[in-house]
Amino acid sequence: MQIHVHRRDLSWTTSDVDPAGVVLTVLGDLDMAGAPSLRQAVVAEVANGFRLVVLELTGVDFIDSVGLGVVVGALRRLRSHGGDLLVVCAEPRIRGVFELCDLDRVFDLHIDVETALSKRLAA
Amino acid sequence: MQIHVHRRDLSWTTSDVDPAGVVLTVLGDLDMAGAPSLRQAVVAEVANGFRLVVLELTGVDFIDSVGLGVVVGALRRLRSHGGDLLVVCAEPRIRGVFELCDLDRVFDLHIDVETALSKRLAA
Amino acid sequence: MTELSGQGIELVIPPTPEFLQLVRAVVGAAAGLSGGASSPLDPGRVADLRLVVSEAVTNAIEAQGLIGASDRIFICCRVADDHVVVEVVDHGPGFDPDSLPELPDVETPERLHYESGLGVALMRRLSDEAVVESGPRGTTVRLTIRSS
Amino acid sequence: MTELSGQGIELVIPPTPEFLQLVRAVVGAAAGLSGGASSPLDPGRVADLRLVVSEAVTNAIEAQGLIGASDRIFICCRVADDHVVVEVVDHGPGFDPDSLPELPDVETPERLHYESGLGVALMRRLSDEAVVESGPRGTTVRLTIRSS
Numbered sequence: 001m002q003i004h005v006h007r008r009d010l011s012w013t014t015s016d017v018d019p020a021g022v023v024l025t026v027l028g029d030l031d032m033a034g035a036p037s038l039r040q041a042v043v044a045e046v047a048n049g050f051r052l053v054v055l056e057l058t059g060v061d062f063i064d065s066v067g068l069g070v071v072v073g074a075l076r077r078l079r080s081h082g083g084d085l086l087v088v089c090a091e092p093r094i095r096g097v098f099e100l101c102d103l104d105r106v107f108d109l110h111i112d113v114e115t116a117l118s119k120r121l122a123a
Numbered sequence: 124m125q126i127h128v129h130r131r132d133l134s135w136t137t138s139d140v141d142p143a144g145v146v147l148t149v150l151g152d153l154d155m156a157g158a159p160s161l162r163q164a165v166v167a168e169v170a171n172g173f174r175l176v177v178l179e180l181t182g183v184d185f186i187d188s189v190g191l192g193v194v195v196g197a198l199r200r201l202r203s204h205g206g207d208l209l210v211v212c213a214e215p216r217i218r219g220v221f222e223l224c225d226l227d228r229v230f231d232l233h234i235d236v237e238t239a240l241s242k243r244l245a246a
Numbered sequence: 247m248t249e250l251s252g253q254g255i256e257l258v259i260p261p262t263p264e265f266l267q268l269v270r271a272v273v274g275a276a277a278g279l280s281g282g283a284s285s286p287l288d289p290g291r292v293a294d295l296r297l298v299v300s301e302a303v304t305n306a307i308e309a310q311g312l313i314g315a316s317d318r319i320f321i322c323c324r325v326a327d328d329h330v331v332v333e334v335v336d337h338g339p340g341f342d343p344d345s346l347p348e349l350p351d352v353e354t355p356e357r358l359h360y361e362s363g364l365g366v367a368l369m370r371r372l373s374d375e376a377v378v379e380s381g382p383r384g385t386t387v388r389l390t391i392r393s394s
Numbered sequence: 395m396t397e398l399s400g401q402g403i404e405l406v407i408p409p410t411p412e413f414l415q416l417v418r419a420v421v422g423a424a425a426g427l428s429g430g431a432s433s434p435l436d437p438g439r440v441a442d443l444r445l446v447v448s449e450a451v452t453n454a455i456e457a458q459g460l461i462g463a464s465d466r467i468f469i470c471c472r473v474a475d476d477h478v479v480v481e482v483v484d485h486g487p488g489f490d491p492d493s494l495p496e497l498p499d500v501e502t503p504e505r506l507h508y509e510s511g512l513g514v515a516l517m518r519r520l521s522d523e524a525v526v527e528s529g530p531r532g533t534t535v536r537l538t539i540r541s542s
């Protein structure tokens with residue numbers, strides 16, 4: 001496995017947001033080798049009833065089309081359960097790969113978890 | 124170049140020791156690609172009149188026989204000018220390579236710069 | 247084997263995803279190490295190179311997986327004054343790069359049903375040249391990245 | 395080319411020291427990535443493997459440098475259940491590994507005049523097997539590292 005996925009309940013961080021939310025912090029290379037771990041992590045959160053996943057990609061060193069595919073699949077899975085996915089990604093190189101594939105039109109790429117959550121609260 | 128060599132005058136650190144001393148902190152891989160930079164650094168210090176060189180290898184990630192050869196050559200160069208070389212190396216893997224070649228019988232491998240200098244003062 | 251195989255770096259790997267990171271490291275390092283000369287590519291273009299090569303090798307691994315071909319995958323990388331050429335050779339079933347399906351518009355809900363299908367587009371967008379030679383015995387992808 | 399060349403990882407590099415770090419990275423990674431299975435070597439033995447391979451490739455680069463041979467150097471690495479075998483092939487002038495000069499005793503002042511001559515000894519000490527096939531057209535060194 002080339003990535004690590006750390007989870008953190010949002011209810012634990014702040015009481016202002018959806019208690020059924022979770023932050024998944026991904027570290028490593030999000031490629032064909034790393035993608036399955038992230039896919040499994042998202043499947044598990046949704047199965048456990050979480051409806052808001054914040055995908056924290058700031059520690060991702062590399063992402064390719066397979067990694068993007070998992071992020072797209074995660075959004076579909078959450079939406080189909082009435083939930084939502086927020087993507088956090090500060091690194092220009094990783095943001096650039098989303099943009100190259102026009103996926104910045106599907107996801108807002110937030111600078112940090114706090115910004116992502118506050119924009120959601122404001123919306 | 125695969126290594127970086129940082130220099131720091133000892134006279135600047137403490138007044139108890141040889142003012143003509145210098146610490147060379149080496150970072151990186153001390154192999155056939157990295158060795159020339161270290162060799163040049165030692166030659167330059169001796170040419171500039173320094174007679175005590177503390178070689179700080181704690182930031183060395185890899186050393187092989189070429190790297191060891193430069194350390195041996197540095198000792199010879201300093202001794203032939205009436206000086207001395209102290210080697211600082213905390214990392215067991217790097218110490219192990221010295222030991223495999225019996226070079227721990229030529230150099231004391233000190234844990235840190237302070238210990239190296241205090242042992243020298245006590246001697 | 248190929249017109250490039252006489253020069254530069256070559257790497258042969260088993261067709262499994264665990265080796266992708268290694269391929270990127272080798273190609274990235276080779277692009278920065280043209281035998282003593284300085285790299286023709288700035289860091290941004292090296293990142294592009296790593297990405298397109300990763301896409302090509304991912305496709306090669308997938309293609310061989312489809313037909314259960316355990317042949318190893320061949321990657322070579324030649325660094326010239328102002329560009330880098332990488333070739334990826336597999337023994338998969340081959341494909342026609344000019345008749346790939348298009349993805350739905352990115353802002354439609356259907357788009358979310360497609361988790362794949364972006365690799366060849368990325369290769370084309372980021373490479374200065376992307377040549378595919380493909381047939382029933384396998385595929386060779388040749389990618390050229392110039393200094394920007 | 396060699397009995398190993400049908401399996402595992404292969405790497406071909408120009409004969410310059412800049413590529414040594416890359417070779418270590420590839421061999422170290424290959425030893426940890428036997429196509430999905432877990433590595434046969436613990437981290438200490440992987441470090442030994444990186445060291446002996448680095449010594450062998452250093453010698454190959456030196457040997458080709460002596461005669462100005464710009465041929466690339468071939469490295470292959472096969473990972474088995476309980477050991478890793480690496481082969482390094484050069485096109486240098488060859489040598490006789492059984493008639494290398496001995497270094498002076500390590501505690502004598504003369505020893506300090508020798509800045510080289512430790513590589514083959516290190517390879518022999520750390521490898522479970524070190525086989526040298528050498529002739530006027532080049533040298534193949536085959537190093538076997540077993541799990542400790």
Ligand SMILES: Nc1ncnc2c1ncn2[C@@H]1O[C@H](COP(=O)(O)OP(=O)(O)O)[C@@H](O)[C@H]1O
Nearest residue numbers: 305306309338340341362363364365366367385
């Ligand atoms: N090397 C290859 N060998 C065989 N088929 C390939 C190869 N590369 C690409 N393809 C085909 O082209 C399709 C599109 O590739 P790509 O754009 O990379 O998307 P993805 O691989 O994610 O499906 C693949 O699904 C596959 O059918």
Ligand SMILES: Nc1ncnc2c1ncn2[C@@H]1O[C@H](COP(=O)(O)OP(=O)(O)O)[C@@H](O)[C@H]1O
Nearest residue numbers: 453454457486488489510511512513514515533
């Ligand atoms: N691949 C090789 N081709 C030709 N000569 C070699 C090769 N490897 C080792 N040698 C010879 O053996 C000698 C001892 O090698 P080694 O113990 O690695 O020390 P060093 O390379 O530091 O001199 C070298 O000096 C060289 O003459």
